[in-house]
Amino acid sequence: MKWFDRFLKIYTYIILALMYLPIVVLIIFSFNESRSKVVFTGFTLENYYRLVNNFMVWDAFYNSIWIGVVVTIVSVLLAILMSYGVTRYSFRGKAIVDSIMLVPIIIPEIVEALTLLVFLVILGFSLSPYTIIIGHVAFDISFAYVVIKARMAGYDPQFEEAARTLGADEFKAFRKVTLPILAPGIAAAALIAFLESYDDFIKTFFTRPPGFLTLPVYIWNMASRRGFPLDLNALASFVVIISLVFAYVRRRVERGVLR
Amino acid sequence: MSYAVELVNISKSFGSVRAVSNVSLSIRKNEFFSLLGPSGCGKTTTLRIIAGLEEPDTGVVKLDGRDVTYVPTHKRNIGMVFQTLALFPHMDVYDNIAFGLRMRNYSEADIRRRVREMLDIVRLSGLEHRRIHQLSGGQRQRVALARALIVQPAVLLLDEPLGALDLKIRQHMMVELKRVQREVGTTFIYVTHDQTEAMVMSDRIAVMKDGVIQQVGEPYDIYMHPRNRFVATFIGDAINLVEGDYASPGVVKTSLGDINVPSINEYVGKKVVFAIRPEKILIGGEVSSDLDNVFVGRISLTIFRGAFIEYRVYVDNMEFVIFKPHVGVSYLLLKPGDMVKIGWRREDGILMPE
Amino acid sequence: MNVLDLVRRSRKLKLFLFIGIPLLYLFIFFFIPFLIALLYSLGMFKQVVYQYIFVPRVSLDYYAGLFKYPGILKLIQRSFYYAVLTTLGTFILSYPIAYYIGVKLDRRYRDTAVLIIFTPFWINFLLRVYGMRFILHEAGLVNTFLRLLGFVSEPIKFLGTDLAVIIVMIYSYMIFMVLPLYGVLEKLDVELLEAAATLGATPLKTFLRVTLPLSIPGILAGSLLVFIPALGEFVIPELVGGPNTATLGTIIYSLFLRVRGVTGWGIGSAAALIYITMIVVASYIYMRFVGGEVVLG
CATH class of the missing domain: 3.40.50.300 (P-loop containing nucleotide triphosphate hydrolases)
Known part of the structure; x- marks a missing residue:
């Protein structure tokens, strides 16, 4: 069976390499001169100059970041409350509450996006960056909850009880003992929540005010045209670098979680 | 076959x-x-x-x-x-x-x-x-x-x-x-x-x-x-080990003094380990003066183990572990701090190369 | 007595604080919108100038509108076709990878391997799909490769076809299949496989009788994670497909985009609800079919 193991190994490597191929190709073509063909005609940095001078991109990037940060703070706070409640108290319907929390992860985003839009319009909300935030929090609570709850389920409440025998009240015990122990889990949850918001396209697209751009919406506007807008390739290089930084941070955080 | x-x-x-x-x-x-x-x-x-x-x-x-x-x-x-x-x-x-x-x-x-x-x-x-x-x-x-x-x-x-x-x-x-x-x-x-x-x-x-x-x-x-x-040491609950020199047939010189052992010619002149199992050791009134090996020690600990009693006895710096079934109650009379005689038969000893 | 003391004394207040607030948020901004959209699709809201008012009567006009949409049945059929092929394709491609990493690869390297699989999926989904456009183009890598190997003389036109959509969907959804499969295979006790061998099972029989049945929870999770979003996918058909690759998701998207306003959203809500119904029915049948016993037991 040695040959079979070797076959599996080579197969895995090939597929993994293919996963990276579209990204590598994007970056290679970001240096291409010709904007009309998918053939490499000559090296240029032209696409990067255009990217740097495109204020719309940076505006969109800025919007993605600040919306992501607000969404992360709100959803992580709510998720901490929820996970604490579910792991620490027993009450009727706990299993139901737990599965309700998973629904936003399972329901396809396009359905969430459209129903939220209809809801907002019928209630007479006008669309704004805040409606985007409201929508993002509605699915990000669930992502953050899953991560924090997993961490909290493995946390021994005796730490907190020990703190209370030493004279801390419940709030102090939570703040001084539970929270620091859960910190790596919370950091991991925050990172995931941020990325889900920062990278979200569909829900943003449906609930944004007209003309308001985030990075994914900008990418969509460019990519959904026919042809090959090469400044998008230059933007891809930038996005890839940011993503690799996130991946690195995430790995560090996860190592912290394991420890 | x-x-x-x-x-x-x-x-x-x-x-x-x-x-x-x-x-x-x-x-x-x-x-x-x-x-x-x-x-x-x-x-x-x-x-x-x-x-x-x-x-x-x-x-x-x-x-x-x-x-x-x-x-x-x-x-x-x-x-x-x-x-x-x-x-x-x-x-x-x-x-x-x-x-x-x-x-x-x-x-x-x-x-x-x-x-x-x-x-x-x-x-x-x-x-x-x-x-x-x-x-x-x-x-x-x-x-x-x-x-x-x-x-x-x-x-x-x-x-x-x-x-x-x-x-x-x-x-x-x-x-x-x-x-x-x-x-x-x-x-x-x-x-x-x-x-x-x-x-x-x-x-x-x-x-x-x-x-x-x-x-x-x-x-x-x-x-x-x-x-x-x-x-x-791996087999059995416990064993008592003493290192020594197999100076002459049937005698091992150790820090406790001479120990009489079965004579095995191949060990003559070599360093050996002498071992005796806890249940082979006699204690107190059981020790008669014509026993091959007799030492005097002080009881440091007695432990009731159910089926038997475990004694820890110091002879010089060496702590012996001794197991005694308790027929009657006489053995319970031994208390930590008591001086006792312990001893064993020559053929119950075990000799191993160092 | 301050507020904190009040909270400390009352279990109900505590529960409200911890469970109630987050749950309330989800109800207001997730579940009630669902309900509203349902009522809306049934024509139960009427626009009066700038306001919507509730009218207690049910009309199926929006559903009728949806089914008058040209080629709607073909479109629903196509959505199914894409979703099923994507699920199958990701499964067939992912299983060997998950098996290799989860069972064969040395435990020390597994985390790194998962990281390597994961990393491309951290890069914006739209960009990756856009990147596939370069690869599937007539002058792209796939065609160049096929020509060099002498399989084709004329470049194949992938973009705009079903094939392109399915290839890119499989590429994009792979991760949702690999991870659950890896999850079960990584936990698979190697001693079970050894036990089967000591009982006389050949490697193939061991796989069919032990490994595969024990991966069913992962297969179930992976298929649902792929199938559900794949059924409503509109980004990929838009970016690498053409006029003949429209799906259920495409309708919702284009109704939203082009027929903004009451009618478009009404029909869109109807489509969204039909989509959800399809998911629930399909998942239920699938779970019964593949091995509800494993999940339930």
Whole structure:
């Protein structure tokens, strides 16, 4: 069976390499001169100059970041409350509450996006960056909850009880003992929540005010045209670098979680 | 006579770690044979090599006289009971036990009959359609045993199967295993780090350390005549060891003074380790003046152990462990701090090379 | 007595604080919108100038509108076709990878391997799909490769076809299949496989009788994670497909985009609810079919 193991190994490597191929190709073509063909005609940095001078991109990037940060703070706070409640108290319907929390992860985003839009319009909300935030929090609570709850389920409440025998009240015990122990889990949850918001396209697209751009919406506007807008390739290089930084941070955080 | 299992000069390394070193063993048919040693001694690797789950770097494995060194596991006709039992969680008791027969394409009617028989032997009748997670630890043990035995393997390999059980159930299962082995008449090779298990069940025991076999023999033999310090300390609850020089035949010079021992010529002029088992030592009123070895010590501790009393007695700086059954109550009269005589017969002492 | 003391004394207050607030948020901004959209699709809200008012009567006009949409049945059929092929394709491609990493690969390297699989999926989904456009183009890598090997003389036109959509969907959804499969295979007790071998099972039989049945929870989770979003996918058909690759998701998207306003959203809500119904029915049948026993037991 040695040959079979070797076959599996080579197969895995090939597929993994293919996963990276579209990204590598994007970056290679970001240096291409010709904007009309998918053939490499000559090296240029032209696409990067255009990217740097495109204020719309940076505006969109800025919007993605600040919306992501607000969404992360709100959803992580709510998720901490929820996970604490579910792991620490027993009450009727706990299993139901737990599965309700998973629904936003399972329901396809396009359905969430459209129903939220209809809801907002019928209630007479006008669309704004805040409606985007409201929508993002509605699915990000669930992502953050899953991560924090997993961490909290493995946390021994005796730490907190020990703190209370030493004279801390419940709030102090939570703040001084539970929270620091859960910190790596919370950091991991925050990172995931941020990325889900920062990278979200569909829900943003449906609930944004007209003309308001985030990075994914900008990418969509460019990519959904026919042809090959090469400044998008230059933007891809930038996005890839940011993503690799996130991946690195995430790995560090996860190592912290394991420890 | 052909052996059930023969290992000839088996060696196996994992990276730079030599797990099994030049092991040779001949295991007789219908024998209950134990591989005993601390964790990491290579006993499990040896068992896995017999099963074909590991390939040895060098050496030959023979089953029933046939060289199977490079035969894959599923063609060896062995049975194995794993440490975690490895019962298939997606099958019930019946399907687990029937698995091996199905792999051999038996008819379902035949399988049904044989599974019934086997359930009888391991005393699990009526539980056929339980799921594995609904069984107790002892019941799982029996299912694993039945599953491995039903294919009538040439040899049954058991990898510390009792490790996870409570003491009481473990004691019970030891006797059960022995009974089943008698009943089915199959060669059992049993790997364990628990010397009690090995002593209770085995016809013969091989003691291993660091991938090397230290001694092979019957339980009585290994207990009474350990070949080196490791075997002496590993077997039995406790042992008292004193180092010394075998100055002249029958006398070992030690820091406690001269000890009279059986005379063994090959040790003359060499450093030796003298050993005496705790139950061989006489204490207090038992010590008569014509005993071969008599010392005076101070009792530092008495421990009531149920079936016997354990005394700790200091002679100079050496602490002796002594076990005494308590017929009557006289031994309870000895108290910590008392000075007592202790002693033993020459022939009860054990001599080993340094 | 301050507020904190009040909270400390009352279990109900505590529960409200911890469970109630987050749950309330989800109800207001997730579940009630669902309900509203349902009522809306049933024509139960009427626009009066700038306001919507509730009218207690049910009309199926929007559903009728949806089914008058040209080629709607073909479109629903196509969505199914894409989703099923994507699920199958990701499964067939992922299983060997998950098996290799989860069972064969040395434990020490597994985390790194998962990281390597994961990393491309951290890069914006739209960009990755856009990147596939370069690869599937007539002058792209795939065609160059096929020509060099002499399989084709004329470049194949992938973009705009079903094939392109399915290839890119499989590429994009792989991770949702690999991870659950890896999850079960990584936990698979190797001793079970060894036990099967000691009982006389050949490697193939061991796989069919032990490994595969024990991966069913992962197969179930992976298929649902792929199938559900794949059924409503509109980004990929928009970016690498053409006029003949419209799906259920495409309708919702284009109704939203082009027929903004009451009618478009009404029909869109109807489509969204039909989509959800399809998911629930398909998942239910699938779970019953593949092995509800494993999940339930």
